[in-house]
Amino acid sequence: MRSIYARLAGNALSKNKIIYVPYIISTIMMITITYIIFAMSTDPVISQIEGGASLQMIMVFGIFVMYNVSFFFLFGVSRFVIKQRKKELGLYSVLGMQKKHIIRVQFIENLAVFLISSISGTVIGIVLEKVMQLGVLKVYHAEADFGWDIQILPALVNLAAFAIFFLVFFLINAVGILRSNTLEYMKEESKGEKRPKSNWILAIAGGLLLGAGYWLSFRSQSATKALNFFFYAVMLVILGTLALFVAGSITILNTLKKNREYYYKTSHFISVSGMLYRMKRNAATLATICIFATMVLVTLSSVLTLYTTVRSLAETWYPVDFNVTLDSSIKPEEKNEYIGRLRAGAEAVGLQIDQIVEYTYFNEFGSVDNGYCVAYPNYAAFDTSEIFVLSLETYNAVNGTDLTLGENEVGVFVNGGKMPSGQIRFRALDPEYHAKPEESEPFTIVPLPKAPKMSYGGSVSIADGVYYFVMPSEQAQRKVGAYFCSSSEEVEMPRSYVLINTSSDRATQLRLNEDLKNRRKEYACWNIECRVENIDEVTGIYGGLFFLGVFLSIAFLTITILNMYFSQLLQGYEDSRRFAIMRKVGLTRKEIKSSINSQIVVVFLLPLLVAVIHTMAAYPMVNRILRLFGGCEPRSFLLILAGCIIVFALVYTIAYFFTRRTYLKLVSNTKMV
Amino acid sequence: MSMLEVKNLKKVYTTRFGGNKVVALQNVNLTVERGEFVAIMGESGSGKTTLLNILATLDKPTEGEVFLDGKKMNDIKDKELAKFRRERLGFVFQEFNLLDNFSVRDNIYLPLVLADVHYTEMLSRIKPIAAKLGISEILDKFPYEISGGQKQRVAVARAVITEPEIVLADEPTGALDSRSTDELLEQFSNINKEGQTILMVTHSVKAASTAGRVLFIKDGIVYHQIYRGNESNSEFYRRISDSLTALMGDGFRAVND
Numbered sequence: 001m002r003s004i005y006a007r008l009a010g011n012a013l014s015k016n017k018i019i020y021v022p023y024i025i026s027t028i029m030m031i032t033i034t035y036i037i038f039a040m041s042t043d044p045v046i047s048q049i050e051g052g053a054s055l056q057m058i059m060v061f062g063i064f065v066m067y068n069v070s071f072f073f074l075f076g077v078s079r080f081v082i083k084q085r086k087k088e089l090g091l092y093s094v095l096g097m098q099k100k101h102i103i104r105v106q107f108i109e110n111l112a113v114f115l116i117s118s119i120s121g122t123v124i125g126i127v128l129e130k131v132m133q134l135g136v137l138k139v140y141h142a143e144a145d146f147g148w149d150i151q152i153l154p155a156l157v158n159l160a161a162f163a164i165f166f167l168v169f170f171l172i173n174a175v176g177i178l179r180s181n182t183l184e185y186m187k188e189e190s191k192g193e194k195r196p197k198s199n200w201i202l203a204i205a206g207g208l209l210l211g212a213g214y215w216l217s218f219r220s221q222s223a224t225k226a227l228n229f230f231f232y233a234v235m236l237v238i239l240g241t242l243a244l245f246v247a248g249s250i251t252i253l254n255t256l257k258k259n260r261e262y263y264y265k266t267s268h269f270i271s272v273s274g275m276l277y278r279m280k281r282n283a284a285t286l287a288t289i290c291i292f293a294t295m296v297l298v299t300l301s302s303v304l305t306l307y308t309t310v311r312s313l314a315e316t317w318y319p320v321d322f323n324v325t326l327d328s329s330i331k332p333e334e335k336n337e338y339i340g341r342l343r344a345g346a347e348a349v350g351l352q353i354d355q356i357v358e359y360t361y362f363n364e365f366g367s368v369d370n371g372y373c374v375a376y377p378n379y380a381a382f383d384t385s386e387i388f389v390l391s392l393e394t395y396n397a398v399n400g401t402d403l404t405l406g407e408n409e410v411g412v413f414v415n416g417g418k419m420p421s422g423q424i425r426f427r428a429l430d431p432e433y434h435a436k437p438e439e440s441e442p443f444t445i446v447p448l449p450k451a452p453k454m455s456y457g458g459s460v461s462i463a464d465g466v467y468y469f470v471m472p473s474e475q476a477q478r479k480v481g482a483y484f485c486s487s488s489e490e491v492e493m494p495r496s497y498v499l500i501n502t503s504s505d506r507a508t509q510l511r512l513n514e515d516l517k518n519r520r521k522e523y524a525c526w527n528i529e530c531r532v533e534n535i536d537e538v539t540g541i542y543g544g545l546f547f548l549g550v551f552l553s554i555a556f557l558t559i560t561i562l563n564m565y566f567s568q569l570l571q572g573y574e575d576s577r578r579f580a581i582m583r584k585v586g587l588t589r590k591e592i593k594s595s596i597n598s599q600i601v602v603v604f605l606l607p608l609l610v611a612v613i614h615t616m617a618a619y620p621m622v623n624r625i626l627r628l629f630g631g632c633e634p635r636s637f638l639l640i641l642a643g644c645i646i647v648f649a650l651v652y653t654i655a656y657f658f659t660r661r662t663y664l665k666l667v668s669n670t671k672m673v
Numbered sequence: 674m675s676m677l678e679v680k681n682l683k684k685v686y687t688t689r690f691g692g693n694k695v696v697a698l699q700n701v702n703l704t705v706e707r708g709e710f711v712a713i714m715g716e717s718g719s720g721k722t723t724l725l726n727i728l729a730t731l732d733k734p735t736e737g738e739v740f741l742d743g744k745k746m747n748d749i750k751d752k753e754l755a756k757f758r759r760e761r762l763g764f765v766f767q768e769f770n771l772l773d774n775f776s777v778r779d780n781i782y783l784p785l786v787l788a789d790v791h792y793t794e795m796l797s798r799i800k801p802i803a804a805k806l807g808i809s810e811i812l813d814k815f816p817y818e819i820s821g822g823q824k825q826r827v828a829v830a831r832a833v834i835t836e837p838e839i840v841l842a843d844e845p846t847g848a849l850d851s852r853s854t855d856e857l858l859e860q861f862s863n864i865n866k867e868g869q870t871i872l873m874v875t876h877s878v879k880a881a882s883t884a885g886r887v888l889f890i891k892d893g894i895v896y897h898q899i900y901r902g903n904e905s906n907s908e909f910y911r912r913i914s915d916s917l918t919a920l921m922g923d924g925f926r927a928v929n930d
Contacts (some may be wrong), residue, residue: 195776195815260792269779269786277774581770584731585783585831586759588752 009108030070031121033555039129078169114166132551170592179376189213196280198254199247213237217621246285249279292560293611296553301641303549310542316530322500323455325527349511355501360494361390375428387463391477395470405472410443426484440483561655572666677705682737697723698894710865712884720893763832767844769824771816778812822853842873858883882910
């Protein structure tokens with residue numbers, strides 16, 4: 001037999017559908033989202049694929065972010081639900097229920113909400129995770145496995161986490177019930193609200209913080225600076241947005257209110273004072289929505305840009321099919337023997353060799369400016385570029401060209417930096433960053449049409465640009481090296497690289513790669529780069545980033561919309577009483593509706609508009625950072641950004657119409673009599 | 674011509690599924706002359722609030738007609754009702770119905786703002802009214818900062834600032850303590866002395882005794898009315914009391930039967 005408490009709880013749930021349905025839906029969504037991220041981060045199928053492990057590392061961060069967001073969001077919603085029910089609970093108490101009985105009813109209600117949402121959330125999560133898994137595999141061009149593998153551990157841990165959340169909500173609520181008395185409870189709903197006060201200092205501070213954030217974005221000339229200051233810029237903008245929404249809006253509205261000619265007009269009177277209270281209550285929510293929207297826009301457009309440009313990126317990073325770094329212990333006279341071994345090994349796996357070249361270069365971090373190319377002892381300093389110094393023979397050999405240079409000329413190719421002009425000298429800084437007195441003779445700069453088709457170590461380094469200096473002869477290269485390189489060993493016995501280009505298929509190339517890796521010692525390989533493998537890895541990582549970015553964007557968008565929905569729902573409950581009074585005093589339904597409309601539109605548009613402005617302001621900075629990760633063209637980023645804004649605005653508008661409908665229903669439901 | 678004329682008013686409420694019909698008002702006839710202060714008395718459920726709501730155009734009669742200043746209110750289109758209400762009627766409710774997000778001053782200004790009155794005009798109108806009602810000091814406070822008696826006086830100020838033809842008051846003293854009740858009733862009678870027509874619904878004998886005429890309503894029918902004539906408040910109070918006793922008593926019911 002069902003107890004009276006269970007019946008009361010069931011009754012409460014079905015009577016308060018308008019509150020509980022969105023509450024349960026949001027909980028389901030949270031549980032689904034966290035489960036998916038959790039399960040994907042431990043998914044054995046994903047960890048097996050190339051780059052999958054690094055993707056899963058990123059996802060672990062995602063989990064923490066999502067748990068944090070879920071907790072605070074659901075906490076807010078649960079407070080709202082309780083607030084709506086206070087009168088009812090007070091009535092129970094008047095009718096003679098003890099506090100422990102009320103708490104018991106509340107417990108059953110909470111339990112029901114938790115069970116419904118956790119079961120549905122987990123089931124939906126399992127289905128969606130499988131879909132996501134297949135999606136990731138597709139992005140990675142990997143084989144898909146269509147079996148069902150339910151991951152018990154993530155599901156259980158996730159459920160436990162949400163069970164704890166709900167327990168905390170319940171306990172806080174129970175303490176609230178124990179500490180209040182009945183009359184207080186009944187009155188809670190109609191408590192007066194303090195009048196919103198202007199806060200010029202906070203408003204101005206908000207403006208300054210925001211300005212500083214924008215300034216950092218516009219003024220970050222170099223990519224490394226942009227990357228270093230990105231975090232600060234984000235923090236400044238978040239704080240500035242919060243302060244501006246909270247204090248700025250109220251200060252502006254209060255100023256409008258003081259202008260009596262303006263304020264005492266039918267169209268302004270109700271809207272201004274309505275907005276004042278709306279902003280006081282919702283400013284923080286709106287600021288959060290605005291920040292989330294900005295995050296979604298920036299993340300989505302960045303990952304999309306990276307993903308669409310990753311192929312052409314990989315081509316510039318890995319211009320040769322194989323690049324083998326020979327062991328430094330190999331003496332110059334032994335080189336030919338090892339090249340012979342490589343050639344034999346390649347032929348043994350059936351690889352067609354189109355080109356095989358041994359080459360050397362000097363590589364330092366430094367900067368190119370004011371007629372000097374300066375090497376740094378380490379690359380901790382800002383504004384560093386990667387600098388390669390090679391000889392004309394090497395350049396011609398790897399590119400298959402027959403370029404010539406005069407004795408005092410230097411061929412220069414720049415990737416992602418500024419092309420120097422006139423003459424250039426080479427020098428270095430000592431470990432304390434003082435310029436060493438020695439410097440090379442000046443060389444006249446001759447711009448080169450193409451970069452040398454050699455691998456530059458294969459790593460994606462955090463540098464503002466890549467400079468290639470092609471010296472007319474090996475002696476000239478060595479002479480410059482003496483001023484430029486950090487160790488004389490590097491100049492005397494530079495490391496040897498061997499590049500192999502082939503027209504064989506992918507499978508054969510991977511075979512050679514396998515063979516080289518298995519017999520490193522015999523080949524005297526210190527490092528092996530296989531272009532096919534590298535491209536897979538890079539597209540994997542960027543594909544994963546893309547996937548995660550899209551997924552997190554959807555998650556944040558969902559939270560944004562739910563946030564909006566609940567804040568308007570809450571507002572609707574409070575406004576319905578006010579609008580009933582206004583109708584009694586003689587406002588027409590039409591006037592009320594237009595006043596409501598203008599207020600809701602502002603509440604909705606403000607975060608969207610500010611988010612778009614934020615995104616625009618972030619554009620220069622993000623664009624520079626993106627170039628750091630692979631020199632995408634600014635045009636494509638701008639286009640993708642515009643596309644993201646349009647899609648976002650569209651989804652947001654649909655959400656707006658839904659919310660507006662609910663709000664109007666609440667407000668117009670109140671009878672005048 | 675009377676200020677307000679009600680002819681053969683009938684109001685029938687039908688329950689949602691069309692089953693039971695509840696007669697809230699039946700064959701009500703009454704007139705209110707310009708400058709009169711009329712109280713309508715009755716128990717809860719007697720139909721007095723229904724009557725007031727119909728007079729306030731918040732509700733529509735099933736049958737019968739209401740004339741305000743010779744104009745038939747039934748004919749006013751829905752669109753014009755709100756305008757009609759705010760220009761020609763003033764309201765005072767039991768629950769004050771002040772907007773908590775407006776200051777006292779703005780609450781009083783509300784109907785004027787809706788009528789597009791210029792700000793300087795509002796300022797000159799509020800001064801004498803606020804002084805008369807003793808709320809000049811609290812004009813810039815908010816409703817949650819003032820007492821119930823003060824709230825009701827603010828509501829009265831809001832009702833009279835548009836210079837309406839008639840003020841409709843629904844249990845204006847219902848939520849007030851006895852001191853605030855005395856003050857409010859005195860102010861009502863002062864306003865009435867200055868020529869304001871007032872129609873008040875109440876079940877408080879004390880409130881009714883400030884009026885110039887009292888109508889008794891029971892089960893949707895107006896049974897009886899008494900005029901003050903030259904009586905003092907306390908004499909009139911006694912007469913109202915007696916009438917009420919008779920109205921509640923068996924004798925009265927016998928007549929009715």
